[in-house]
Amino acid sequence: MKNPNKLSGMTLLELLIVVVIIAVLASLGFLGISKGIQSAKAARTTDNLRQLGNGIRGVMTEGVSTGHTPPGMFPPYGGRFSGEGNGSGEFTWISLVAEYLGVGNNNPSDFNDKPVFTTDPSTTVFQNPLSNNKMGEGQSLPMAIKANQPEMSGSFLYNAYIGSYETSGNANSATGDGRKPRLRNDGNIPRPDITILLTEANDENLSASVWTGWAGTRSKGNYRDSCHCLMVDGHVELIPNSIFSDSAGAAYYFQITKPNKPSSVR
Numbered sequence: 469m470k471n472p473n474k475l476s477g478m479t480l481l482e483l484l485i486v487v488v489i490i491a492v493l494a495s496l497g498f499l500g501i502s503k504g505i506q507s508a509k510a511a512r513t514t515d516n517l518r519q520l521g522n523g524i525r526g527v528m529t530e531g532v533s534t535g536h537t538p539p540g541m542f543p544p545y546g547g548r549f550s551g552e553g554n555g556s557g558e559f560t561w562i563s564l565v566a567e568y569l570g571v572g573n574n575n576p577s578d579f580n581d582k583p584v585f586t587t588d589p590s591t592t593v594f595q596n597p598l599s600n601n602k603m604g605e606g607q608s609l610p611m612a613i614k615a616n617q618p619e620m621s622g623s624f625l626y627n628a629y630i631g632s633y634e635t636s637g638n639a640n641s642a643t644g645d646g647r648k649p650r651l652r653n654d655g656n657i658p659r660p661d662i663t664i665l666l667t668e669a670n671d672e673n674l675s676a677s678v679w680t681g682w683a684g685t686r687s688k689g690n691y692r693d694s695c696h697c698l699m700v701d702g703h704v705e706l707i708p709n710s711i712f713s714d715s716a717g718a719a720y721y722f723q724i725t726k727p728n729k730p731s732s733v734r
Contacts, residue, residue, distance in 0.1 A: 509597040510691045516593040517666055517698040520624065523565040523593075524665070528653055530568070540653040542630075561626045562594060563613045569593070572613065584610040594623045598690045600671045624666045625687060629722050630657070630700075651700070657724060660700035664721045667697045687712045697721070 478486070528542045543561065566572025571587040571594075589595060589603040589611065601622035604611050613620075630651050650656075657663050670688035687709075689695030694706045711717035716730035 506598075506691060510696070512597040513668070513691070513696050514704045516595070516597065517624065517696060517704050518702070519569075519593045520565060520666055521698050521702055523569050524561070524651070527564050527568050528651065541650040542652075543650065562623070566592075566594070566613065573610070584612050586610050590622065596622055596624060596668055598668065598696070599623075600690065621669065621671070623669060624698075625669050626666055627664045627722050629724055630663075630665065657700045659726055661703070662721060662726070663700045663724065664697045665700045668695045687718070 524542050528540060543564065563572055566585060569592070571589070571592050572585050585592075585604065586609065588609065595603050599622040603620065603622040605619050605622075607619050611619075651665070667687045668689045670686050671690065672688065673686060687695050687697075689706075689709060692706070693710075694708050695712060697705050697707050699705060707721065711721070711732050714730065714732045716727065717732040719727050720730055720733050
């Protein structure tokens with residue numbers, strides 16, 4: 469017969485079991501929250517890429533206030549992207565789009581030194597939400613837009629096979645030298661569905677933050693071991709990082725004239 473005056477309590481074993489159960493539930497909850505946060509960042513990355521793509525199309529059709537009228541191509545000026553050689557009229561793709569979106573300002577007479585962010589770039593669509601790097605770290609506004617600088621990391625890369633520069637002929641040519649045709653409104657890219665326009669940069673390699681440099685193996689994403697890529701046709705695709713570590717796989721997605729489909733691409 470039980471003693472009614474005796475208080476009931478938990479044994480040490482029962483207490484340990486409860487603690488273990490609480491710890492397991494807490495870890496599952498934290499894992500779920502972490503996955504939810506990453507999924508939200510991935511959605512924002514996709515949205516930012518699409519907005520940047522719309523900005524590029526906007527420059528093509530509407531031009532920018534610094535005298536770069538819309539000839540129906542990108543880049544719209546008869547010069548070269550900054551970082552692709554010396555000469556007048558150089559600029560970064562990002563400086564044109566930043567001006568078009570109202571977060572940057574360009575000097576019409578000197579694109580080498582004057583393009584600047586007038587808004588904290590880490591708060592704009594140029595910042596990759598999935599990146600561990602913050603754009604403009606340690607810089608004050610107005611902030612110069614410079615290629616291949618650590619403070620520029622955390623953004624996206626432009627496919628330099630599209631309109632990066634022209635090695636022969638008229639600099640204002642709509643077709644370039646054949647290897648690097650400019651993006652045009654008439655659909656001059658033969659496979660826009662599998663040709664990358666913009667892609668995530670590799671957080672582990674600051675030199676990968678060249679905004680106009682060769683993307684290739686410099687692309688690496690932080691979501692499901694894959695990289696978000698904006699294709700020329702406007703859709704965003706998640707491509708495994710392993711493909712970009714393979715030169716043949718990278719060439720398949722970046723080059724305009726497509727090589728044979730490599731085994732790394734399914």
